[in-house]
Amino acid sequence: MRKDVLKKFRETLLGMKGQLLEDIPDRLKHEVESSKDEGRDTYDLASDERDREINMILNDRERTKLMAIEDALLRLGEGSYGICDECGEDIGVGRLKVMPFTRLCVRCQEELEKESRMTKNFDDDRTFRRLTTTDTEEESY
Ligand SMILES: [Zn+2]
Numbered sequence: 422m423r424k425d426v427l428k429k430f431r432e433t434l435l436g437m438k439g440q441l442l443e444d445i446p447d448r449l450k451h452e453v454e455s456s457k458d459e460g461r462d463t464y465d466l467a468s469d470e471r472d473r474e475i476n477m478i479l480n481d482r483e484r485t486k487l488m489a490i491e492d493a494l495l496r497l498g499e500g501s502y503g504i505c506d507e508c509g510e511d512i513g514v515g516r517l518k519v520m521p522f523t524r525l526c527v528r529c530q531e532e533l534e535k536e537s538r539m540t541k542n543f544d545d546d547r548t549f550r551r552l553t554t555t556d557t558e559e560e561s562y
Pocket residue numbers: 505506507508509510525526527528529530
């Protein structure tokens with residue numbers, strides 16, 4: 422993939438991450454205020470403890486998404502971005518545009534969904550999955 426295309430995806434991912442973390446300071450502030458009553462100084466928290474707090478504040482879906490974004494950023498750095506985890510083929514740029522943090526190409530994603538529909542409870546991450554499949558038309562053959 423071309424460098425400027427990769428750069429674009431990096432910006433998109435960082436933007437998504439920023440959006441996801443946007444209202445965390447508000448939620449954290451609330452935490453700080455409520456813990457002040459117990460006489461603790463939350464501002465002195467080590468950063469890994471703050472990370473843990475952020476993790477506690479995010480719901481499961483947000484956390485999953487954040488992890489996927491972090492992971493995509495990592496792969497961007499490693500140069501393995503845009504390659505399907507499952508089959509090693511390139512994930513189409515069109516698909517990445519819609520879902521920049523995907524690890525799977527359309528074909529493998531569909532396979533995975535077929536499987537999980539049969540085995541896993543579908544309800545839990547229905548919203549997330551809907552988000553991950555919005556682009557399937559775009560690359561259909
Ligand atoms: Zn694949």
